[in-house]
Amino acid sequence: MELNDRSSLPAYLKSRRSARPRDLVTPGPDSAQLARILTWASRTPDHAKLVPWRFVLIEDRARFADLMEAGCRADVDCHAAKIAKFRDKAYWAPTLVALIASPVRPHKIPEWEQRLTVGAVGMNLLHAAHAHGFVGGWITGAQASMPEVVSALCGPSEDIAGFFYIGTPAQPLEERDRPDLGEIVTQF
Numbered sequence: 001m002e003l004n005d006r007s008s009l010p011a012y013l014k015s016r017r018s019a020r021p022r023d024l025v026t027p028g029p030d031s032a033q034l035a036r037i038l039t040w041a042s043r044t045p046d047h048a049k050l051v052p053w054r055f056v057l058i059e060d061r062a063r064f065a066d067l068m069e070a071g072c073r074a075d076v077d078c079h080a081a082k083i084a085k086f087r088d089k090a091y092w093a094p095t096l097v098a099l100i101a102s103p104v105r106p107h108k109i110p111e112w113e114q115r116l117t118v119g120a121v122g123m124n125l126l127h128a129a130h131a132h133g134f135v136g137g138w139i140t141g142a143q144a145s146m147p148e149v150v151s152a153l154c155g156p157s158e159d160i161a162g163f164f165y166i167g168t169p170a171q172p173l174e175e176r177d178r179p180d181l182g183e184i185v186t187q188f
Helices: 009-015 031-041 061-073 080-089 111-131 147-153
Strands: 053-057 095-101 135-139 159-169
Touching: 031 053, 031 095, 031 111, 053 111, 061 080, 061 147, 095 111, 111 135, 111 159, 147 159
Parallel strands: none
Antiparallel strands: 053 095, 095 159, 135 159
C-alpha cells in the first residue's frame, strides 16, 4: 500500500500518514500553496461560525529558537543537550505553522465544542498539505505550554493547539499499528 495515496479520496484516507517533523526537507509549500492549504484547513464544522482558531506562520526561526531556549532555561531540568534539542525543533521542516485555539468566551457554544472545531482544523491542515503533495506532522510538546512561547504567539485567553511542520519527506513514511475496531467500537 502506498502511503498518502492521492489517487482517490478513499485510497488517501485508507493510507494517510503523518511524517516525523524532523525528517521533513525542502521543498515546502510556496506562499500561494500555503494560502490554499490554510483556506482548505479552515473549511471545517464550526457551530455558530465562531472561528475559534487562528494560524501563526513561524517565519523567524531564529527568534522562535530563542523563545524555546528561554522556555527551556526556565525549567529546573534544563541542560545544554535539552537546549540544543529545543533550538533544533525551530528549524525542522521548511514550513512551520502554529494553530492557535482562540475560543469565544462566554458563548452559548461550550468551549469543549469549540476546541473540537480547532482539532478538526488541525486535521484538515494535514489533509490539505497532503493534497498539495507535501507531508505534515502535528506536534505539541513542552514548547506548546512554555510561557515564553505562548506569550509570543497567543493573545489573552488563547493557547497553542499544535505546531504543524510541512515539507517533503526525506525518507519513506512508515506505517504504524492502527486500533482494532473490535476494541474501540461498541453498540448501544
